[in-house]
Amino acid sequence: EPEVTQTPSHQVTQMGQEVILRCVPISNHLYFYWYRQILGQKVEFLVSFYNNEISEKSEIFDDQFSVERPDGSNFTLKIRSTKLEDSAMYFCASLTEIQETQYFGPGTRLLVL
Amino acid sequence: AQSVAQPEDQVNVAEGNPLTVKCTYSVSGNPYLFWYVQYPNRGLQFLLKYITGDNLVKGSYGFEAEFNKSQTSFHLKKPSALVSDSALYFCAVSRGGRRALTFGSGTRLQVQP
Numbered sequence: 001e002p003e004v005t006q007t008p009s010h011q012v013t014q015m016g017q018e019v020i021l022r023c024v025p026i027s028n029h030l031y032f033y034w035y036r037q038i039l040g041q042k043v044e045f046l047v048s049f050y051n052n053e054i055s056e057k058s059e060i061f062d063d064q065f066s067v068e069r070p071d072g073s074n075f076t077l078k079i080r081s082t083k084l085e086d087s088a089m090y091f092c093a094s095l096t097e098i099q100e101t102q103y104f105g106p107g108t109r110l111l112v113l
Numbered sequence: 114a115q116s117v118a119q120p121e122d123q124v125n126v127a128e129g130n131p132l133t134v135k136c137t138y139s140v141s142g143n144p145y146l147f148w149y150v151q152y153p154n155r156g157l158q159f160l161l162k163y164i165t166g167d168n169l170v171k172g173s174y175g176f177e178a179e180f181n182k183s184q185t186s187f188h189l190k191k192p193s194a195l196v197s198d199s200a201l202y203f204c205a206v207s208r209g210g211r212r213a214l215t216f217g218s219g220t221r222l223q224v225q226p
Binding site: 004031033035041042043044045048050055056058091093100101102103104105106107 | 145158162203
């Protein structure tokens with residue numbers, strides 16, 4: 001069964017460094033999402049992406065964040081200058097127009113020191 | 114703004130007994146409602162959804178959920194719990210199939226042998 005994959009599974013970085021989290025959505029999906037879950041807190045929506053454009057974003061998704069689909073398979077989330085409070089599990093999700101269900105990847109655990 | 118409440122942090126049930134995990138929501142317009150399950154060190158796995166139609170929806174692993182518009186609830190149920198059902202369960206709502214999901218805080222289900 002097709003799955004959303006994410007790399008790396010864990011990343012440790014220093015405050016102020018740039019990180020890129022990578023996702024490979026399910027191959028025929030057209031809509032892509034990033035969510036995050038700070039330890040012990042709710043899963044929070046960051047951004048959605050369709051047709052090479054951001055279609056929706058939350059207040060969390062400020063100028064420090066950007067998303068890109070650099071090729072036909074990858075979907076990336078970049079954090080330009082990480083802060084301690086960016087430490088979280090980051091989930092990628094994708095969706096087909098027909099099913100209207102978001103399927104999630106296993107997540108990347110980001111730790112900012 | 115849309116929101117989801119899961120009033121129980123943890124639900125304990127004996128194996129073989131029925132289980133209910135509660136969820137209430139608030140959203141403008143017709144809700145798209147979802148249940149996801151998270152096992153340790155895994156991503157969010159889709160269980161079931163309600164978009165329209167019958168108020169009782171059936172999903173994976175024998176789970177079902179009942180949509181109640183007047184009570185704005187979407188409780189997750191299973192007639193007979195298994196130890197392997199022990200996990201973290203999230204209810205989520207959106208305003209449309211491709212829109213951002215808003216998650217509840219999660220309910221930890223513990224099924225005792």
